[in-house]
Amino acid sequence: MGIIFDLEKKLSIPLLLLFLFPVPCLSRLWCAKRTTQVISIIKSDSYSTVRDFNELALFVQTYLVFLLVLLRRLCPNLAEFPMLEIDSKESGMTSQKKQSKTLKIAVVGDIHDQWEVEDALALKQLGVDLVLFVGDFGNESVEVVKAIASLNIPKAAIMGNHDAWYTATEWGRKKCPYDRSQEDWVQEQLDLLGAAHVGYSKLEFPEWNLTVVGGRPFSWGGPEWRFADICKERYGVTDMEESAAKITAAVKTAAGDAIIFLGHNGPSGLGDRPEDPCGKDWHPIGGDFGDPDFAEAISQTINLGKTIPLVTFGHMHHTLRHTKKVLRTSVFRNPQGTIYLNAASVPRIIEHDGYKQRNFSIVHLEAGVVTQAALVWVGKDLQAISEEILYELSPSKL
């Protein structure tokens, strides 16, 4: 990659002009005599005339431009330095600065009561900008949700079927460990999360020109309408069609055009083999167990002209029930470039050699495009000890 390419690709037009303008004078300034003159101007403190000041300014200007170019060549991370990175699709300087930075998103798969203080510390250590929780914190585990809610990182979450485990079904209500006439742990979880819960709703992140829109909360998955009572009582939704319309209604209120979808279960349409992202891996094996309403809402979102860099979800665990030879396919990319990420690497905390390891799915979003998705395991010192790259965009396509 040549230096001129870097200039065209990475420097703003004003900076490019700044670079080109002094070139004719550069050869003069480089000659020892001229440089000596400039230095003498500095030393003699005699640059009070307009001509001398201009020469001095030209020299400094040229030096700074070449210093910036040199820094950029030597240190690629300077791409995150907003002054050097301009997104040509944006016009506002504020959004240019924000869009130019690679956004690091952690997706936390089905927790199932495995959340510890170290998880919050690990997220800080990983330096993530945004955390997305796909639900199934535990079986109505208010304590886990309380810990999640107190996390001091921008976040969004959606409830899973386990988060209404003792409320949504007759079977669950019979096993409920608390007095449902006195307490409502489902509501306690929702209250704790507040605006961070995006089920049938959305949360704006204007600093990144992003809106996170939630799918159907408490989803059990599949084409059958399940958890009918809780959907009707809490959201007034009675079937898949109404459910799709409610998700789409949230999309229509989004401030920007870029939508990240967060569901507990993924949408239908990602394959019907048991190892597909939402494939049914229990008897009778096979079939698409994605949410049809979620898929319909995504389709309508595209029709609205929105862009969808990421659809992420959990529920369908990576470990398969019918075979241990392979894991579930966790990433799918559609022709429009949307990345579908199943983050349900369960259990998300394991013990190895007496030490705990915990996983996070890490997504990089650059200029509104997912450039990488990986499953990262963090070790006892909260540093990443392994990274499985699940998807990576070729730099030439960015």
Ligand SMILES: [Fe+2]
């Ligand atoms: Fe689930």
